[in-house]
Amino acid sequence: MFSNKQIERIKKKQTPFFVYDLNLLQNTLTALKQHAGNDVKIHYALKANSNLKLLDCIKKAGLGADCVSGNEVKQSIKCGFLPNDIVFAGVGKIDHEINYALEQNICCFNVESISELFVINQLAAKQHKKAAIALRVNPNIDAYTHKYITTGLQENKFGINPYEFEEVIQILKTLSHVELIGLHFHIGSQITSLVPFEKLCTRVNEINQWFIEHGIYVESINLGGGLGINYHEPDSEVIVDFKSYFDVFRNFLKLQPNQKIHFELGRSIVGQCGTLIASVLHVKKGINTNFAILDAGMTELIRPALYEAYHKIENITSENSTLLKYDIVGPICESSDCFGKAVLLPETKRGDIIAIRSAGAYGEAMSLNYNLRKPAGKLYLK
Ligand code: LLP
Numbered sequence: 001m002f003s004n005k006q007i008e009r010i011k012k013k014q015t016p017f018f019v020y021d022l023n024l025l026q027n028t029l030t031a032l033k034q035h036a037g038n039d040v041k042i043h044y045a046l047k048a049n050s051n052l053k054l055l056d057c058i059k060k061a062g063l064g065a066d067c068v069s070g071n072e073v074k075q076s077i078k079c080g081f082l083p084n085d086i087v088f089a090g091v092g093k094i095d096h097e098i099n100y101a102l103e104q105n106i107c108c109f110n111v112e113s114i115s116e117l118f119v120i121n122q123l124a125a126k127q128h129k130k131a132a133i134a135l136r137v138n139p140n141i142d143a144y145t146h147k148y149i150t151t152g153l154q155e156n157k158f159g160i161n162p163y164e165f166e167e168v169i170q171i172l173k174t175l176s177h178v179e180l181i182g183l184h185f186h187i188g189s190q191i192t193s194l195v196p197f198e199k200l201c202t203r204v205n206e207i208n209q210w211f212i213e214h215g216i217y218v219e220s221i222n223l224g225g226g227l228g229i230n231y232h233e234p235d236s237e238v239i240v241d242f243k244s245y246f247d248v249f250r251n252f253l254k255l256q257p258n259q260k261i262h263f264e265l266g267r268s269i270v271g272q273c274g275t276l277i278a279s280v281l282h283v284k285k286g287i288n289t290n291f292a293i294l295d296a297g298m299t300e301l302i303r304p305a306l307y308e309a310y311h312k313i314e315n316i317t318s319e320n321s322t323l324l325k326y327d328i329v330g331p332i333c334e335s336s337d338c339f340g341k342a343v344l345l346p347e348t349k350r351g352d353i354i355a356i357r358s359a360g361a362y363g364e365a366m367s368l369n370y371n372l373r374k375p376a377g378k379l380y381l382k
Pocket residue numbers: 045047048066089149151186188189190224225226227264265266267268303307361362
């Protein structure tokens with residue numbers, strides 16, 4: 001995955017750090033645009049990674065920004081995204097965040113509850129503005145992914161349920177500072193089968209039709225993100241199969257004339273371009289295993305601790321060919337601070353460099369300063 005020259009650069013830098021392959025990001029964006037076609041708008045989900053260097057490439061590729069906090073809106077604007085290319089989502093937007101987004105004249109608020117409709121209307125009125133909104137609908141579709149990153153089931157906190165639609169329509173008639181322009185859906189993340197997306201299309205068709213029958217035409221249908229990446233064999237699929245993904249929507253979605261499709265992809269854009277690099281501090285014998293203790297931990301990449309997520313782990317400096325089993329752990333005082341159990345690696349010793357793959361999405365962005373850890377460094381490869 002890394003050339004010898006790149007490994008030499010990596011060896012010179014103080015670990016732990018994230019290394020980002022900007023070339024791969026660029027190629028991923030090119031593939032994304034090619035397969036999405038010109039008639040769809042893609043907003044990049046900043047929550048996956050809001051690193052300015054990555055954002056800059058993404059903005060230059062012509063994507064918009066999907067934000068879930070006032071600071072993400074700020075970061076997008078700082079990076080040069082046009083306000084009209086920024087959407088603001090989230091079940092609990094704070095009043096000052098809404099005010100800031102209104103001041104910036106962002107393109108759309110994705111509204112997740114009836115209560116929020118009233119709040120946005122009230123805050124927009126104070127600014128003498130009309131806020132464009134999309135209703136985030138909970139379509140009750142199982143994404144068959146980890147329960148912590150499933151969002152489109154009725155039991156989840158996200159979105160407005162169809163049984164509330166009648167009430168929403170009545171309320172909207174009374175609110176003069178919001179304008180409904182879209183319907184928004186997002187069923188979950190790291191979805192590796194296309195079947196849930198097919199089911200989503202069927203649901204979207206029904207819901208879109210319901211609104212038409214009730215006299216409401218919306219100009220945008222936002223299908224969220226969620227496309228999963230190959231964590232097990234990243235090198236066999238460095239760029240995800242965007243074609244098959246977009247084909248599902250081309251084949252199954254029935255749009256009304258002039259309706260525009262929006263997507264909000266995060267992980268599938270940045271996931272594979274990032275790797276977490278760590279040094280082995282110690283190797284010690286456990287009862288049934290060896291522990292390789294790294295200088296990176298759940299503070300840099302929390303996914304394994306939080307979701308028992310798998311990330312491929314490689315020793316990129318060992319010249320030994322004997323394979324041994326290691327539990328790859330971090331330095332944090334938590335037993336969940338473990339990147340992988342019984343991982344087969346070439347015999348590993350103190351000072352070896354370990355690469356934890358596919359860490360571009362929800363790695364740096366979810367970093368913690370628990371134990372007063374300082375932020376990991378960054379290295380950009382072109
Ligand atoms: N749109 C909405 C409304 C979302 O909630 C999300 C992700 C996305 C778009 C982008 O989804 P993506 O294309 O990245 O799957 N921390 C977890 C993932 C949480 C995803 C949250 N929402 C992880 O590390 O797996």
